[in-house]
Amino acid sequence: MAPPAADVRALEIEDIQGLILRQRPTPYVGCHVLLHFGDGAQGREFLRRLLPHIVSASSAEAVDTWVAVAFTFTGLQALGVPQSSLDSFPAAFREGMAARAPSFETSEESLPAHWEQPYGTGQVHTWLTLLCVSDEKFQEKLALAREQLSDLSAVRVLALDNYEQKSGITPFGFQDGISFPQIRGNVETPILSPEQPIAAGEFVLGYPGEKGRAVPVPTPDVLGRNGTFLGFRKLHSKVAAFRQFLRDNETPRLPATKLAAKMIGRWPSGAPLLLAPDQDQPELAADPRQVNNFLYAGDANGLRCPLGAHIRRMNPRDTELPVMTDVTLHRILRHGTAYGPPLPEGVVADDGQARGMFFIFISATAPETYEFLKKQWINDGNFVGLGPERDPIAGSHDGQGRFTIPMRPLRQKVPMLDSFVRTLGGEYAFMPSLSALKWISQLPAGTTAKQPDPPS
């Protein structure tokens, strides 16, 4: 069936930030930065200086440096975005991730009361990423950024975390960031997959969503259109606990590496269980024509890839689900990066080091979509017929959980006692178009709303 004509309106790629539509250049070296604007005028001045460096989806190929920027709700307030515009943003974004967290965080340790500063305090105004093709270039740009900030004392750096391409491996030792939704009409075709492309409006504001769905666009049009929403979360990975779990639960028919692969849905190399059910096949993982080129049609029972495996939960593809679901509405663009030193191989005792993932996700409905995924597809299993069973790797486990692994002659149920991931903080942010960034940077002085005092 051909999509309706309105669905194929050309994407205004010169106005859309590159990170939304393009794959990062490889190799890359970069950092995430969280900023606070103590003063609206200085914030807007910072934005004016930043603007020439923001990469659009049309220029992304030609440049050696990518800069992308997004603002939290308090950030938009600090920059003086008028109240009528602020009111036009969706409730989840206005309330912020910390205020929403009790509705989707099910374990005590992941609640905002235990988050790291500055997350959830209202102090984070901007998320910015700087990404370069070489370390040399990165250092050069970082020096330039510091110089540009030197006379803007009210623009404070709250956190700066470096990353590089090898951080595409998760702390648990698995290749990440393989699957990337294909956006209808996009300039770039992501890695080969038999899945249908998804309407641009699911990822960029101002375009039709899937099957007539209208995604509300913040006003005025220049502010909302060609923008999107982004969420970022700092996660701690309990690698030692994960390895101990594998040791405690491995069996001759399910050795540790295979058990881990059953939990994720892919082997450490990234080879999917659907195509490589018995052992890792790094050569398959290295082939972009194969590594994401699969559906679940022949595996309705999950004998290859369990229905409860992480990647099958997060993107069930063509899996027949017992609950009426449109899988195209729940996709996110992921840009995760790992932090911290890897736990040396074979170590099963916690070394106390900080390590985990910065999980970054993009969608025109990022806050709502993330909360849906967390509540329905990570911390519940009803949608795949697994009752209250949770995602084995990303779910919160409280000692009662089970992970079902379909096998012949009999399925195995592994007790899930502990969570392997803890939330250390996070924010929702709005990622404006290039013209919206210009519009914000030119807002008149004196409209800045008073900043609420940070919670003590």
Place this chain on the structure above:
Amino acid sequence: MIKPNRVGLRSGQISELTVIVPLKAGKDGAESLRQKLAGGGQNLPGADNVGTLHDMRFVILDNDTKLLFATAYDGDWDSYITDFATKIPDAMDYFFSVVEGWPGIHSPNVYDFIAKYQVAATGWYVAYPNETVASIKSALKVRDALNVLFNAASTGL
């Protein structure tokens, strides 16, 4: 444990939603709904595909001016409403177009519209609060398979 789910009650995995909404006047309201639901005693075709509905009840009240719609379903009521809106938009609008002011299933205001007319139950009983429609279907599959097995095994006795 029963806890509020927006306005409705929730018991285990199951929630109740009760709304009392104004019906359009004349032919487009109660009369139209009666026609759409003709054969009332039977199950509504298509409702089974939703996969989370335990029951649905349409009651026309107050001299054809109001509709009481009550349902028991799995999970949170607004989680999958966008999915219904893209999967079965016509079915949703088909039944609810008899409601005065129905904004249409694609409207971003549809959640607020429903919430506005929602009335929480004062009392509610659920026999199996932790069994969802999906888990019941899967348990029945196991029962049927066991019966096949037992039947086969017992024929030799």
